[in-house]
Amino acid sequence: MNSGKLNKKVKILKPAESSGDYGGTDLTFTEVFKRWAEVRPVSGREPYLNDQKIAQTDYVVTMRYDSKTKTINEQYQISYDGKILEIESIINVRETDKEIRFFCLEYNGD
Numbered sequence: 001m002n003s004g005k006l007n008k009k010v011k012i013l014k015p016a017e018s019s020g021d022y023g024g025t026d027l028t029f030t031e032v033f034k035r036w037a038e039v040r041p042v043s044g045r046e047p048y049l050n051d052q053k054i055a056q057t058d059y060v061v062t063m064r065y066d067s068k069t070k071t072i073n074e075q076y077q078i079s080y081d082g083k084i085l086e087i088e089s090i091i092n093v094r095e096t097d098k099e100i101r102f103f104c105l106e107y108n109g110d
Contacts, residue, residue: 001064001099006036010061011079012072029077035069038062039080055108059085065092065100078104 013029020026043058061078063069070092078085085104093099 001062001093005038006063008037008039008080009034010037010039010063012068013077013079013084015075015077031079033068035063037078037080057106057108059104059106061085061102061104062093063100063102065097069100070097072100072102078102 011031012033012035014032016028016030017025018028038061040060040062041057042060061080072087072090074087074090076087078087083106085102085106087102087104089103091101091103093101
């Protein structure tokens with residue numbers, strides 16, 4: 001891993017359920033830690049959902065593998081430069097416990 005590429009500060013957001021108004025539950029996200037990462041947009045598309053165009057951008061986020069990053073799962077989110085990236089899948093690169101890669105989606109639907 002080229003540590004010089006880990007030049008973006010990202011926030012790791014953990015999901016938590018809380019009691020919502022009207023007796024339901026709300027899903028909220030809380031920052032649990034920050035890490036330096038490489039953040040790369042890799043593709044974009046504009047599919048339709050219920051006759052509305054929803055812009056999506058795929059990102060690959062790479063970090064050092066450590067005791068905290070190994071606990072991240074697909075329910076977490078990554079916050080970067082005002083964007084919220086939803087984690088779709090995770091790999092431990094070459095299974096060496098040195099580099100962890102997150103494949104993420106950003107939804108830009110308004």
